[in-house]
Amino acid sequence: MPFPPTSLQPRRPGRPGRPRKLRPFVVDKDNVYETVVEELKCVVFKTDTEGRWLYLSRAWTDITGYSVAQSTGQMLTKFLYPEDQDRVMDLFQPLIERSKEDCRHEVRYLTRRGGFRWLECHARLALDQEGQPDGIIGTLTDITDRKLVELQNRNLILAQECTADGIALLNELGEYTYLNQAHVKMFGYESAEDLLGKTWREIYHPDEVARIEEKVFAALTANGSWTGSATAKRLDGSTFPEELSLTLLPNGGLVCICRDATEKVGAAEALNASEARWQVAVESIRDGVWDADLTTGAVHLSQGWKALLGLSDDQLTTTWAELSALMHPDDVKDAAQTDDPHCILKTVQYDAEHRMRTADGTYRWLLVRGKALFNDAGQPVRMLGTAADISDRRQVHQQLLANLAREKELSEMRSQFVSMASHELRTPLAALTLTLEFLASYSTRIDATALEKGLASANDSARRLSSIVDDLLLLDRVNQGQLNCAAVPVNLADQIAMLASDPYFNDAQRKRFVITCNPPGLQARLDPQLLRYMLLNLLSNACKYSADDAPVMLRASQVSGAVVLEVEDSGIGISKADQDRIYSLFFRGGNVGTTPGTGLGLMVVKRCVEAHCGTITLRSSAGQGTCFTITIPS
Amino acid sequence: MPPPDLSRTVLIVEDNNVIREQIVAILEMNGYTAMAAANGSDGLRLACQFRPALIISDVMMPECNGLDMLRDIRQNPELDHTPVVLLSALIATDDIRKGLELGAADYLIKPFRITDLLQVVGRHLQSSSR
Secondary structure (H helix, E strand, O other): OOOOOOOOOOOOOOOOOOOHHHHHHHHHHHHHHHHHHHHOOOEEEEEOOOOEEEEEOOHHHHHHOOOHHHHOOOEHHHHEOHHHHHHHHHHHHHHHOOOOOEEEEEEEEEOOOOOEEEEEEEEEEEEOOOOOEEEEEEEEEEOHHHHHHHHHHHHHHHHHHHOOOEEEEEOOOOEEEEEOHHHHHHOOOOOHHHOOOOEHHHHEOHHHHHHHHHHHHHHHHHHOEEEEEEEEEOOOOOEEEEEEEEEEOOOOOEEEEEEEOHHHHHHHHHHHHHHHHHHHHHHHOOOEEEEEEOOOOEEEEOOHHHHHHOOOHHHOEEEHHHHHOOEOHHHHHHHHOOOOHHHHHHOOEEEEEEEEEOOOOOEEEEEEEEEEEEOOOOOEEEEEEEEEEOHHHHHHHHHHHHHHHHHHHHHHHHHHHHHHHHHHHHHHHHHHHHHHHHHHHOOOOOOHHHHHHHHHHHHHHHHHHHHHHHHHHHHHHHHOOOOOOOOEEEEHHHHHHHHHOOOOOOHHHHHHEEEEEEOOOOEEEEOHHHHHHHHHHHHHHHHHOOOOOOOEEEEEEEEOOEEEEEEEOOOOOOOHHHHOOOOOOOOOOOOOOOOOOOOOHHHHHHHHHHHOOOEEEEEEEOOOEEEEEEEEOO | OOOOOHHHEEEEEOOOHHHHHHHHHHHHHOOOEEEEEOOHHHHHHHHHHHOOOEEEEEOOOOOOOHHHHHHHHHHOOOOOOOOEEEEEOOOOHHHHHHHHHOOOOEEEEOOOOHHHHHHHHHHHHHHHHO
């Protein structure tokens, strides 16, 4: 590219007297310059005195994107970044005023693509042959990359100065070569100058210096970096905990980043202390504490659970499912407080009493309480609670309930007994008084047979009364444990025949008895009075609880030396449910209706049998009849 | 034998032999015709057959008791106007109350005197014959 005609480039006029053969060399030399200029990475330029581009080398296009052709003749200010326009003209002014030989400045030039590039300008005034200024010549070098790095560094330094972390650079001798403001303040100094050139050993206690040199430097050498804590020393001699991060530089220097950890350590210590107190509390109470993660079902149990259920250490970390498996099957539904046993994980507040299986397979009653903790979204995520052993309380409670129920039942039975006893006594009493009044009132109008019959009736009634009173007295003896067995040898067949004709029974009843004794002359050692109570009660029951004309069987036999007495009827029977309680005081079968009875008879029978060291069993089903079997050993 | 005078016929239902026989004897001594049964079902059968003018019945009896029989009598259109006097040894007023609710005309508490019996019988036979 030829120099433009207006170029400020010194013309190379032909030197007079110069040999012609030199011209090609000169021309060649120009070509060489031109080639060199055009190949330069920086822009070579010339302007006129007004500031219009007269010449621009090819690098202009490379840097700005504008072509040389369209730029030439344009004002250079048109290509400047707006903010820099005034400044550039100010910078050129000293040249124009010839107060300076040259100038150097960094300005931004616009690029064709809409951005800008930082260019370093070296410029000087161009003079014409008369020595008058005819423009400015110079170079423009693209320094954009360097500027960006500078800017980044400046931001970095700004950031370093703004951060709360202390940042320092140390040389291979351990002397500070840079400290940010935070670092300076952290150690109680006024300015970085106070520490620059000093070694780090001055701001740590000698013991800490020894520790760092021994332990930290070893790790630093091995790994290239180290992060940990240290105790640092302020200018006033006070110390503070410090979090320290050290990185070894290739030149043997160090980058040190540190932070005052006073508050953090304090908070951690407070938290640890609080946690420790809580742990001591949790582990020292007899109750078990549980902590369930509701999202995973994982459950952590306190040491207290070892005593509660005999769990081992490794069972203290468990799951809700495993814990639920220890619950008594009957309590699972109650414990869950819903139909779904795992729904506990969805409840807000948990409060239940249930049994849980211990290591030895027995069950303990636990009072389990818990409260859910929620996340920000209001979802229960964790449940904390306690479990207390309430087995003793529960047992007392159950016993109390059972006693109350028994008391209530006894009270009802007593009331029923009074009513029954009244009936049982008043009936023969009524018969007796009615008979005596009849005999007294109509003595003149009745014949001898009627009189005799009336007296017999009165006698029967009196004996019936006496028999009932005997029963009541016997019962009293039974209750006081005074029932003695005075066994004597008896002929069983004779005894039974006598009982079957006892006035206790009426004629219709006597006719129903079907008595067998095998062998007929069966001998046994028995208390005749107790035998009478046993058989009267059983026979009387058999009559009362079966049809009026149904036979009542009484069988006496000897089996393996023992006397066996059986009383069998075909009456209403005794339900399975009642059979266990049928010998209890005042108890009467559920199917007796209004049939009179005191609920004493079978109890008396049982005590009489036991007084003989015998046993009584029964075979019965409701509606099918009953057979009592008394076995008395010889 | 002349047919019984049904307007003076009393049915006695009582499981205690002595009481039953004594009541029968007392009533007969006083000019009444008495018939007797030892339980409720027999009593009901006799009542249906002879339509007595008055029924005297014990409450507590095996099988069909006095209250059951009373209920059956009240449900029988041919007997529902027959007065029934209950005999009870119960000091409990519950059964008496139950009996009166079921339509019993009166009651006698055992033991009772002959005059009490005759008074009750006389009163209810008069009212039923009117």
